[in-house]
Amino acid sequence: GAVVSQHPSRVICKSGTSVKIECRSLDFQATTMFWYRQFPKQSLMLMATSNEGSKATYEQGVEKDKFLINHASLTLSTLTVTSAHPEDSSFYICSAWTSGGNEQFFGPGTRLTVL
Amino acid sequence: QKEVEQDPGPLSVPEGAIVSLNCTYSNSAFQYFMWYRQYSRKGPELLMYTYSSGNKEDGRFTAQVDKSSKYISLFIRDSQPSDSATYLCAMMTGGGNKLTFGTGTQLKVEL
Numbered sequence: 001g002a003v004v005s006q007h008p009s010r011v012i013c014k015s016g017t018s019v020k021i022e023c024r025s026l027d028f029q030a031t032t033m034f035w036y037r038q039f040p041k042q043s044l045m046l047m048a049t050s051n052e053g054s055k056a057t058y059e060q061g062v063e064k065d066k067f068l069i070n071h072a073s074l075t076l077s078t079l080t081v082t083s084a085h086p087e088d089s090s091f092y093i094c095s096a097w098t099s100g101g102n103e104q105f106f107g108p109g110t111r112l113t114v115l
Numbered sequence: 116q117k118e119v120e121q122d123p124g125p126l127s128v129p130e131g132a133i134v135s136l137n138c139t140y141s142n143s144a145f146q147y148f149m150w151y152r153q154y155s156r157k158g159p160e161l162l163m164y165t166y167s168s169g170n171k172e173d174g175r176f177t178a179q180v181d182k183s184s185k186y187i188s189l190f191i192r193d194s195q196p197s198d199s200a201t202y203l204c205a206m207m208t209g210g211g212n213k214l215t216f217g218t219g220t221q222l223k224v225e226l
Contacts, residue, residue, distance in 0.1 A: 004158075006158075032212055034213075034214075041123070041221075042218065042219075043121075043203060043216045043217060043218040043219050044159070044203070044216045046213065046214070049212075049213065091156070093158050093159070095214075097212050103149075103161060103164060104212075104214055105161070106151075106158040106159045106160070106161075107158050108157055108158045109156070109157060109158045111156065
């Protein structure tokens with residue numbers, strides 16, 4: 001089956017630093033990748049949609065200058081949380097979607113803790 | 116009103132019980148309906164995928180979609196402790212690729 005990986009799985013950083021999270025589709029080409037944020041005991045909230053080679057589309061209320069998304073290839077998308085603050089602490093999950101099907105395949109998630 | 120409503124639980128059942136999980140929705144444009152299972156601190160895993168109305172069965176899992184009532188269900192037969200997880204319903208419009216999730220129902224199957 002389709003496999004999506006995320007790296008790192010867990011990161012702890014100081015307030016004010018930037019953190020980069022990678023999302024890779026390992027055995028298929030993803031035309032679109034999605035980034036979600038999930039707070040404890042809450043559902044997944046879509047942050048942005050990224051298509052390979054074009055700018056990401058952000059959901060309402062998500063700061064594009066704070067959450068930088070790059071989708072440089074059909075197998076890799078990155079999310080950079082810039083100048084992270086404690087309120088950015090959350091579980092970040094990516095998913096990959098291929099135009100050949102109607103399923104999103106999810107990565108294992110990255111737990112970000114900002115001190 | 117949220118587009119997708121799901122009782123967050125928690126729901127606790129004894130091993131071997133039949134579990135019924137449900138979601139309601141308001142957007143009549145939803146055509147694709149999914150159920151995901153999420154273990155603590157892990158990404159969601161696709162369990163069932165249904166297009167339009169009807170039933171779909173896969174092992175101990177049965178998904179039902181009633182578009183006329185805007186109501187979907189997931190049934191788990193012979194529930195096991197390993198089924199303990201959060202179950203998320205998700206929906207997508209025809210021609211789209213964005214998922215709208217319910218809040219998830221936390222299920223605990225006890226020995």
